[in-house]
Amino acid sequence: MEEHVFGSTAVNVRVIGQGTWQMENDDRAGAVRALQVGLELGLTHLDTAELYGRGRVEESIVAEAIAGRRDEVFLVSKVMPSHGTYEGTLKACERSLQRLKTDRLDCYLLHWPGSHPLEDTIRAFEKLVKDGKLRSWGVSNFSVPELEEAVQIAGPGRIACNQVLYHLEERTIERNVLPWCERANIAVVGYSPFGNGDFPGPRTQGGRILASIAQAHGATPHQVALRFLIRRPSLFAIPKASREVHARDNAAALSLHLSAEELARIDGAFPVGPDTGELSII
Numbered sequence: 001m002e003e004h005v006f007g008s009t010a011v012n013v014r015v016i017g018q019g020t021w022q023m024e025n026d027d028r029a030g031a032v033r034a035l036q037v038g039l040e041l042g043l044t045h046l047d048t049a050e051l052y053g054r055g056r057v058e059e060s061i062v063a064e065a066i067a068g069r070r071d072e073v074f075l076v077s078k079v080m081p082s083h084g085t086y087e088g089t090l091k092a093c094e095r096s097l098q099r100l101k102t103d104r105l106d107c108y109l110l111h112w113p114g115s116h117p118l119e120d121t122i123r124a125f126e127k128l129v130k131d132g133k134l135r136s137w138g139v140s141n142f143s144v145p146e147l148e149e150a151v152q153i154a155g156p157g158r159i160a161c162n163q164v165l166y167h168l169e170e171r172t173i174e175r176n177v178l179p180w181c182e183r184a185n186i187a188v189v190g191y192s193p194f195g196n197g198d199f200p201g202p203r204t205q206g207g208r209i210l211a212s213i214a215q216a217h218g219a220t221p222h223q224v225a226l227r228f229l230i231r232r233p234s235l236f237a238i239p240k241a242s243r244e245v246h247a248r249d250n251a252a253a254l255s256l257h258l259s260a261e262e263l264a265r266i267d268g269a270f271p272v273g274p275d276t277g278e279l280s281i282i
């Protein structure tokens with residue numbers, strides 16, 4: 001099953017994973033089942049955060065989904081910037097580990113840049129790595145200047161990934177963040193790959209192009225979109241699916257392959273927006 005090396009970690013990670021934001025609003029048993037089916041079908045990169053449902057997603061959904069299969073999962077969680085002091089980060093990580101009923105995370109991210117000194121958060125991340133509680137750490141919603149500061153503090157080869165907004169109608173990262181991360185060997189994990197549910201419909205020109213490519217492969221437009229979003233070795237996507245049918249659909253995209261001509265048609269239908277110099281955040 002298709003994997004890419006996760007930035008500087010040298011660990012192979014499935015290119016399509018599973019998000020968990022807002023799952024606390026969905027049917028709990030259905031969401032747990034969807035995650036379990038996704039894991040069975042190879043969507044083993046699982047993304048969560050202390051923020052989601054104020055810990056409830058980690059505690060009552062993800063913990064149950066990964067129970068008995070922890071070693072198969074590449075488990076990612078995030079510390080809120082308001083907890084980003086040295087002690088705050090250590091404590092937040094402990095709480096996440098307890099809620100998730102595990103002894104380690106595969107990657108731990110600063111959810112977005114905050115007001116506490118980044119040196120302190122990074123020092124805590126490195127302590128957690130040394131103590132065996134983290135396999136790696138990364139950042140989220142970091143622009144190029146913020147990444148530069150982080151690398152200056154941490155040194156090269158320490159930041160595993162930058163998790164950023166990336167979907168067909170929001171490709172701003174391709175201007176600066178993606179090439180910068182590729183040069184620095186930092187994985188780029190695209191969040192909200194379906195626009196948080198606002199997906200190009202069949203009445204739009206882009207939607208029609210997705211549908212025609214999908215039809216040629218017996219696939220769905222969502223699967224075609226996912227394939228486009230992971231077309232480079234640095235890229236990963238983490239769609240969220242609380243319904244089993246969606247988890248199955250996303251997993252099947254692991255075995256879909258698009259031609260260069262099809263990728264070029266999608267590229268033309270969803271142009272990269274103007275360079276505003278700003279990083280888009282959901």
Ligand code: NAP
Pocket residue numbers: 018019020021022047048111140141163164190191192193194195196197222223238239240241242243244245246247249250282
């Ligand atoms: P998303 O993945 O872009 O879209 C989720 C929506 O798409 C849900 O309504 C889902 O339905 C639907 N869906 C999923 N698979 C589908 C399929 N195959 N066909 C049709 N519909 C499908 O939304 P997101 O939750 O915003 O982003 C994904 C993950 O990225 C989050 O869950 C979170 O883990 C992460 N994220 C991170 C940040 C950050 O700041 N780092 C910010 C936002 C998101 P059902 O749920 O009903 O199945």
